Amino acid sequence: MLRGLRKRLQLLPESEGRAKRYEPEERTKAIAIYEVYLARGMTAASAAERAGVPAKTLDRWIEGGRARARQEGAEEGRVAVNRAIEVLSGISDSDYAARCIAIFTFLSWRRWPLNICQISHHISLLLSTYLSQKYKARFLSDLPNDISSVFLRFIDIRSLAGLLNGETVFPQVFEIDDFEGVRRYTRRDLNAEIASFFLNSSKYGIKPTISKVYDVVDAMGFSRDFSMGANAFRAFWRENVMLMPFDYVEAYHYPQLAFDPDPERDDFYSSIDHLIENPGDVAGFLASSKWATNRFHQLLDRRAREAFWSPDFPKLLTPKAVPDVSLDDKIRAAIGTRTRRKPQ
DSSP states (O other): OHHHHHHHHTTSGGGGTSOOOOOHHHHHHHHHHHHHHHHTTOOHHHHHHHHTSOHHHHHHHHHHHHHHHHHHHHHHHHHHHHHHHHHHTTSSOOOHHHHHHHHHHHHHHHHOGGGGGGHHHHHHHHHHHHHHHHHTOSSGGGSOHHHHHHHGGGSOTHHHHHHHHTSOOOOSOOSOOBSOSSSOOBHHHHHHHHHHHHHHGGGGTOOOOHHHHHHHHHTTOSSSOOOOOHHHHHHHHHHHGGGHHHHHHHHHHOTTOOOOOOTTSTTHHHHHHHHHTOHHHHHHHHHHHHHHHHHHHHTSOHHHHHTSOOOOOOTTSOOOOOOOOOOOHHHHHHTTHHHHSOOO
């Protein structure tokens, strides 16, 4: 018994008075043992003892690995979004499959911009739903051979493993959150109105700022009345600012393009086909989005601009200006109301 105890102690860093250096292979093996015993319901301390490494060390390794994976995934996601915009802009030649994947990539980023590290998993979800609906298929073997051979390489099987270990979380509901229960007014609507305020307020002698946007929100000055406190607005801004020029262009100038199809609806596949079959409108939308994005970013101060990532449009894509949008009197009346209010 004493011999066994000594043998276990030799595996622990504290036994030598300083942290032991572990080779990558040793780390991988120890993490695997640790996670297996945790999955069996063993305590962290007991599972770490089985692995021969302190639990704090194992947890630090695991979190570090996840952080690296998120960073690598985010970089891959950004490259994929830029590539998707290039394909959909018509800058490079593309076939049906390439356009289809480009649309799913763009949709995924528009829907979950802060979760870009898992974009390949979301593409797998959307692609599987699309193929299942369009071809009434349950298994890949049910698909036409030419279709399965083309799309098989885009389905990320890591998603399945990720679902089991909790690293991949697919959204249960695709519908965009709304602010009212009677008639849907989604965050995309608010994004479009905020971008419209920035892009069109100068002709009214107004210099747009984030604080003035909050004045309008706080005074319920946009088209729909809803309440949002300062902290909630800051969180909303961080989560949506990169999308605002795109939502503006779609809402006011390209309403015929619905870039928010819901995979839970039976007509999801036909919505995707509509985007695939109208490359001219999609390219025009992106050209106008480039113009709106450039103008929108110029109106933000440097710190606000550096706080988020936005896609790089192809250099060969010529920006396409869109007509001005008039600001409602309700919006203009709401500006500055916060500073004019009497102290409570």
